[in-house]
Amino acid sequence: MAYDEDLADRIRELVAGEDHVAEQRMFGGLAFLVNGNMAVAASGEGGLLVRVDPEAAEAWIDADGGVAPMVMRGREMRGWLRVRNGLDEAGLKQWVSRGIAFAGSLPPKQK
Numbered sequence: 001m002a003y004d005e006d007l008a009d010r011i012r013e014l015v016a017g018e019d020h021v022a023e024q025r026m027f028g029g030l031a032f033l034v035n036g037n038m039a040v041a042a043s044g045e046g047g048l049l050v051r052v053d054p055e056a057a058e059a060w061i062d063a064d065g066g067v068a069p070m071v072m073r074g075r076e077m078r079g080w081l082r083v084r085n086g087l088d089e090a091g092l093k094q095w096v097s098r099g100i101a102f103a104g105s106l107p108p109k110q111k
Contacts, residue, residue, distance in 0.1 A: 003029040007087070008042040014096045020108075021100070027072075032099075036109025040099035047084040048092070050099040054079035 008030045028044025041049040066085025070077045
């Protein structure tokens, strides 16, 4: 499944003007990185992937699966959430802001 190009465009608009943000195709989706650290992505499996503080992640997970831990190769990825619900304008802005803020707090990746 290809990533949602409309969602990618909406993310692109939200990160426009942010310092040190780059786009990169990853894991079948389109990721947005801050200083080389992945912050958010339009996922190839649908919805949004968001990198968050692992200590805060549990508070945002919901019972209906609209926000769930990201699972890769059968393993839950600590500090990563898959968001399928609440991606209206305000919701997307909030999730993108969380991802950009957390990725921006990490040391830059060396090239």
